[in-house]
Amino acid sequence: MATKVQGLVNSLLVQSRPKLDVFVKYALVELTPPSPTDIPAIRQGISNILKGARTGAWKNTSVKQAWINTLVTMEVFFWFYVGECIGKRNLVGYNV
Numbered sequence: 001m002a003t004k005v006q007g008l009v010n011s012l013l014v015q016s017r018p019k020l021d022v023f024v025k026y027a028l029v030e031l032t033p034p035s036p037t038d039i040p041a042i043r044q045g046i047s048n049i050l051k052g053a054r055t056g057a058w059k060n061t062s063v064k065q066a067w068i069n070t071l072v073t074m075e076v077f078f079w080f081y082v083g084e085c086i087g088k089r090n091l092v093g094y095n096v
Contacts, residue, residue: 052058
């Protein structure tokens with residue numbers, strides 16, 4: 001029995017290793033906070049959004065890009081609410 005369990009654990013580790021390596025590779029890139037060299041690009045992006053809102057360029061967005069923008073906005077809101085639940089250490093309400 002112990003040899004079967006050890007064999008299963010070893011095969012699980014061998015099979016999951018490539019996927020774990022890919023996850024770590026992308027996590028190191030995507031989950032790092034912005035560096036000071038990223039600030040000009042962030043400012044440019046925000047100014048492009050404001051300029052597009054003023055000129056009405058958002059009306060020329062494709063359905064695919066609008067759907068992607070919607071999903072990104074939803075992701076930001078969901079992470080905000082997850083952070084709120086973690087911060088208050090409760091799912092419902094604040095302890096007043």
